Amino acid sequence: MSLVFAGVCSHAPGITGRADRAEPDLKDGLYASFDRMRDAIKEAGAETLVVVAAEHFANFFMDNMPAYCIGMADDYQGPIEDEEWLGIKRRTIPGNPDLSHRLIKDIMQDVDVSYAQEWKFDHGIMVPLHFLTPDNDMDIIPVNINCQGPPLTPLHRTWAFGKALRRAIDAAPEKIALVGTGGVSHWPATPDSGKINEPWDQSFLEKWAANDKDAMLAYTDEECYAEGGQGAFEIRTFIAIAAACEGNPGDVWFYAPIPIYAVGCTVGAMAGS
Amino acid sequence: MSLYYVQKLIYTLNRDPNVVAQFQTDMDGVLKEYTLTDEEKHAIRKPDIGLLYVMGVNGQLLMHYAALMDYEWDEYIQAMKNGLEEHGQVRAGLYLRTGGGAV
Incomplete structure (x- = not known):
């Protein structure tokens, strides 16, 4: 098998853009968990990192919105946001179009995934990369699940996508790490920014850690909108990772509501690689 | 109501520095390219971030337009709250104040 690591993490822009406005202990705990994930990916020997993200209209808009899209470019640029606003310097991120091509072709056996040879990363990918590949020395393959512009892909299709992604990864000889990035409950960029439904988050994360397919689907x-806000649609990214690791448990390394980051910040890993 | 084109304009501004440069020197020239109501043009020009929020502009777009127009984060949040007081509940889209969940 060529999947060498699987995990999930948050990507809220406040994590880097408003970093020092959080309680220091919470910030340090979150940052240490990102460091732990970076170390785990490195120790696993990963050559490429596939990031399953939920972007925010940096590339995809309602003029032509794919449910699923995978990058197939030589390289990518990011962040698209103002560098000072996000707290991350702009850079060119290496891709792996050959591996992308093989993954896309395999996934298409089950899911009609779109592909893109241009892609500007927003905070949804750049915040994780800020921690996971700070030296910009690993090939990145971006994957997007539309979690912004309804109608959204049904959760059972997200499961099918995660399964297809796993099969495609396992068919590749490269050592590949897989990270899903999204929020659980959050009301980002609204007057309610900072509101976090911790019990709802904990309930979802328990189901995720148990890899309880039926409960997640x-x-x-x-329900997500009412209890978890606009941001909760991003549970799709966590569910895709659970599907890729079907039958294996997850381990939530860090969870803490951090209101100034506008999300219950989460970092976790899942067995099965 | 042409919320789609308000959001398309902001999407384009986020992606294209050349459009930003034109927008900063010839805003009306950029606005002519989009199908917008007078109220929408007014909200974009002013800018009235609170009104744009009430119109239903997705927060993931609006927060970047606010930043482009030199709103600090706390000013952006306050502008939306002011918009709700002045203009009433969000008229369309997903980004209304839901009131759900715990604080």
């Missing part, structure tokens, strides 16, 4: 968009 039982969520509805209506």
Whole structure:
């Protein structure tokens, strides 16, 4: 098998852009967990990092919105946001178009995934990369699940996508790390920014850690919206990783509501690689 | 109401520095390219971030337009709260104040 690591993490822009406005202990704990993930990916010998993200209209808009898209470029640029606003310097990120091509072709056996040879990373990918590949020395393959512009892909299709992604990764000889990045409950960029439904988050993360497929797929968009806000649609990224590791448990390394970061900050890993 | 084109304009500004440069020197020239109501043009020009929020502009777009127009984060949040007081509940889209969940 060529999947050498699987995990999930948050990507809220406040994590880097408003870093020092959080309680120091919480910030340090979150940052240490990102460091732990970086070390785990390195120790696993990963050559490429596939990031399953939920971007925020940096590349995809309602004029032509793919449910799923995978990058197939030589390289990518990011962050698209103002560097000072996000707290991350702009850079060119190496891609791996040959591996992308093989993954896309394999996934297409089951899921009609789009592909893109241009892609500007927003905070949804750049915040994780800020911690996971600070030296910009690993090939990145971006994956996007539309979690912004409804209608959104149903959760059972997200599961199918995660399974197809895993099969495609396992068919590749390269050592590949897989990280899903999204929020659990959050009301980002609204007057309610900073509100976090911790009990709802904990309930979802328990289901995720147990890799309880039926429980995760039982969520509805209506429930996510009511209980977890606009940001909760991003549970799709966590569910895709659970599907890729079907039958294996996850381990939530860090969870803490950090209101100035506008999300319950989460870092975790999942067995099965 | 042409919320789609308000958001398309902001999406384009986020992606294209050349459009930003034109927007800063010839805003009306950029606005002519989009199908916008007078209220929408007014909200964009002023800028009235609170009104744009109430119109239903997705926060993931609006927060970047606010930053482009030199709003600090706390000013952006306050502008949306002011917009709700002045203009009422969000008219469209997903980014209304839901009131759900715990604080």
